[in-house]
Amino acid sequence: MSSRNSVGSHDRKLRYRALLDDLSTIEDENDNNEQRMDKTANAVREAESLLAEGGVEERVKHPGEGYLDSRVLRATSDLAVRCSEAVSGNANIYDRHELAQHMRENPDFWEVMFPQEVPVYSYLFGTFAPTPPEQRPRVPRRRAERQQAAALRAPAAVDRLEKVEEGSEMVSRVNRFLVKAYKNGGHKPLSYFHVALDPTSFARTVENVYNLSFLVRDGMIAVDLDEEYGLPFITPVHGGEQESGATSEENQFIVSVDMTRWQELIEAFNITEPMMVLKKR
Amino acid sequence: MSQRRNNRTNPVLNNSNPERQIDLDGAIKECVRFIVCREGSKIPIKRAEIVKHLSSTYQLPKNQVNSVIVEANRKLKEIYGYKLVQVEAKSGIQYIVVLTEDSESLLPTSVDVQQRKLLIASLTHIFMAGGSVKDDDMWKFLAEANLLQENDHAGRKLLTNTFTRQMYLNFVKEGDGELARNIFEWGQRAVEEVPKRFLLNKMAQAFDKTPDYWCEQYKEATTETAEEI
Numbered sequence: 136m137s138s139r140n141s142v143g144s145h146d147r148k149l150r151y152r153a154l155l156d157d158l159s160t161i162e163d164e165n166d167n168n169e170q171r172m173d174k175t176a177n178a179v180r181e182a183e184s185l186l187a188e189g190g191v192e193e194r195v196k197h198p199g200e201g202y203l204d205s206r207v208l209r210a211t212s213d214l215a216v217r218c219s220e221a222v223s224g225n226a227n228i229y230d231r232h233e234l235a236q237h238m239r240e241n242p243d244f245w246e247v248m249f250p251q252e253v254p255v256y257s258y259l260f261g262t263f264a265p266t267p268p269e270q271r272p273r274v275p276r277r278r279a280e281r282q283q284a285a286a287l288r289a290p291a292a293v294d295r296l297e298k299v300e301e302g303s304e305m306v307s308r309v310n311r312f313l314v315k316a317y318k319n320g321g322h323k324p325l326s327y328f329h330v331a332l333d334p335t336s337f338a339r340t341v342e343n344v345y346n347l348s349f350l351v352r353d354g355m356i357a358v359d360l361d362e363e364y365g366l367p368f369i370t371p372v373h374g375g376e377q378e379s380g381a382t383s384e385e386n387q388f389i390v391s392v393d394m395t396r397w398q399e400l401i402e403a404f405n406i407t408e409p410m411m412v413l414k415k416r
Numbered sequence: 417m418s419q420r421r422n423n424r425t426n427p428v429l430n431n432s433n434p435e436r437q438i439d440l441d442g443a444i445k446e447c448v449r450f451i452v453c454r455e456g457s458k459i460p461i462k463r464a465e466i467v468k469h470l471s472s473t474y475q476l477p478k479n480q481v482n483s484v485i486v487e488a489n490r491k492l493k494e495i496y497g498y499k500l501v502q503v504e505a506k507s508g509i510q511y512i513v514v515l516t517e518d519s520e521s522l523l524p525t526s527v528d529v530q531q532r533k534l535l536i537a538s539l540t541h542i543f544m545a546g547g548s549v550k551d552d553d554m555w556k557f558l559a560e561a562n563l564l565q566e567n568d569h570a571g572r573k574l575l576t577n578t579f580t581r582q583m584y585l586n587f588v589k590e591g592d593g594e595l596a597r598n599i600f601e602w603g604q605r606a607v608e609e610v611p612k613r614f615l616l617n618k619m620a621q622a623f624d625k626t627p628d629y630w631c632e633q634y635k636e637a638t639t640e641t642a643e644e645i
Contacts, residue, residue, distance in 0.1 A: 159594035206593075213595050220546070229544040229630055235560035237622050238537055242562075244622060245536050246529060249609040250518035253498055255456045255526050 144197040147185050151203035154178055158210040168221045175214045182207045308413050309346045310355050314371045316410075324368035326404075327358055333409040334401045337394055343411060344390050358388075440484065443474040447488035451513060452496065456526070458582040458605070460503055460510035501608055503583070512583060514608045531574060534563050535584055538575060539606055540615050542585075544633060551587075551598040575600065612637035 161174050182204060194201055238245050248254065316325055331347060333339040347369070350356045357370045367388070392400075450469050454461050466485065470476040476484060485500070492498040493516055500511045523532065541557050542549050549557075555572065558564035564571045579585040583605035590599050602610075616627045616637045628634040 155594070162595075210593075210595060213591060229633070231541065231545065231557055232560065233623070234540065234544065234619075235557055238533075238561035238563065241622070242533060245540075245618075246523065246532055247536065247618075248521045248523055250520075250611055250614050251515040252521070252609040253455055253513050253515055254521045255458075255524040256452055 144189065144193060144200060147189060147200055148197075148203060150185060151182070151200070151207055154181060154207050155203070155210060158207065158214065161214060162217070168218060171214065171221075172218050175211050175218065178207065179211050182211070303349075305342075305413070306346050306349045309343070309411070310350055310371070312411055312413065313350075313356060313369060317369075317371050324359070324361070324370045327367035327369050328400060328404055329406065329410050330369060331390075331411075332397070332400055332404065332406050333411070334406050335409060337397050339409070340397055341392060344392060348390070438476060438480065439474055440480070443470050443476045443480070443484050444487045444491065446470060446473055447484050448491050448495075451488065451492065451498075451500070451511075455498075455513040458512075458584075460505070460512050460583060460605075462507065463509040463511065501604075503604055512605050512608065514605070518611070518614075530563075531578075534558065534571075534574060535579060537561055537563055538579070538585065538600065539602065539610060540619070542600055542602055543612060543615055544619070544630070546632065548590075548599045548601050551600065554600055579603070612640050 157174070158178055161171055161178075186204060189197070189200065313325065313330070316330075317323075327347075331340060331343045333343065347356070347358075351358055354372060357372050358367050359370065360366065361368050447466060447470060450466060451461060454465075463481075463485075467476075467478060467481050470481065470484065471478070489500045492500065492513075497516050497519070498513050499516045501514055503510045503512055523529075537558060538549075538554060541554065545553075554575070555564065555566065559566045575585060576587050580587050580603065583603040585603045585606070586601040588599060588601065590597055612633070613627070616630065616633055619625075619630065619633075620627045623629075627637070
């Protein structure tokens with residue numbers, strides 16, 4: 136039921152629109168005033184029948200209809216005013232064609248001064264020729280220099296997903312150092328704290344912890360808790376072992392270091408100089 | 417006025433008070449000259465222009481401008497038979513200059529004959545058509561009268577711009593939405609300069625009728641004359 140109603144409403148709206156279109160062209164298309172009046176009257180009649188079609192309830196539901204209806208009414212009343220103006224104009228017997236003809240044939244007759252017009256004051260030394268006022272050349276609009284659009288740059292095509300991340304240079308240098316230290320030290324695990332702690336710089340210590348954590352994530356090194364001391368030790372992992380390492384049980388641990396902790400650790404391990412010295416580039 | 421008298425009768429006061437040293441007489445003459453010269457363009461004279469001119473030539477303070485203009489208007493009337501008609505515009509007060517009474521004058525050489533014919537034709541058409549004429553209607557009429565070619569858009573500017581600026585015509589939009597249209601009406605200068613009776617007589621002469629042949633227009637022309645009396 137309701138869907139049928141809304142279809143009806145849509146239909147009515149379309150008809151209102153068509154009516155409005157017609158009204159806007161009535162004036163131009165019909166020369167005859169009577170024709171115009173007839174068409175206007177028809178439009179009003181049709182609007183009325185459209186109004187009757189939809190009940191009060193429907194009108195409440197579709198306020199758009201009411202709006203269109205009022206527009207049609209407004210247009211028709213405008214037209215009616217103009218038609219009636221034309222009627223009183225018709226009552227006078229002015230014939231524009233006759234006047235136009237007279238003007239065409241007797242141009243000099245229509246060339247006079249107005250009774251209360253001030254005659255233009257002209258100078259004896261001035262020009263006698265009635266020339267139009269000087270045309271000042273218009274200053275050409277200055278074109279704003281438009282900035283050359285930067286050449287479009289396509290984003291670099293990603294052909295290899297495993298692109299080495301930025302900052303990984305330091306990480307790989309730490310890795311190389313660890314492998315070397317491991318070999319030199321007779322393949323014994325390296326004490327995590329001895330590697331990470333730098334007694335000369337807290338900042339570098341933090342940096343080391345950071346770099347180590349990357350190596351752990353990437354499976355380059357393994358950090359195990361030593362059974363004897365209960366302290367973490369680092370073992371570099373070789374290519375072949377990486378896979379198997381992934382399957383073994385994984386634990387995470389969080390390293391947190393602050394200034395006092397750093398100092399305590401240095402004293403506890405009695406570290407006097409950094410184990411890992413990486414030359415900054 | 418009274419200050420002018422002061423100028424003459426009280427030279428001692430003049431010297432003691434620098435403000436009194438303004439040459440009001442000169443300013444009035446300058447004002448008259450300014451209006452007479454400036455009027456030729458038929459473009460309304462802005463009050464602000466007069467103020468500016470007088471303050472630069474005669475250092476006239478603003479509070480004196482009114483009395484100077486009143487006095488200049490009196491002189492214009494006395495000597496030239498002109499009168500200033502004040503027009504309120506958005507940009508402030510303006511004046512147009514017209515004659516105080518009807519007179520037959522020769523067409524000045526500086527007036528473009530073709531323009532004059534166009535102006536008279538459009539004013540007559542508007543008056544005869546009952547006060548307002550749609551733009552398309554106007555173009556058709558002028559083309560028929562062989563005054564303006566059908567698609568002469570530059571020529572149309574004469575009506576829509578020049579005559580409008582000179583206040584002979586008003587070119588306004590009427591209605592809105594789909595039914596909007598542009599119409600021509602008489603401007604204020606036309607109302608002041610052209611008695612409707614004059615145009616009607618012209619019509620009567622042209623078609624060898626009596627003015628009351630066009631009864632609607634005759635009614636309007638006679639009521640206008642009656643109002644003036």
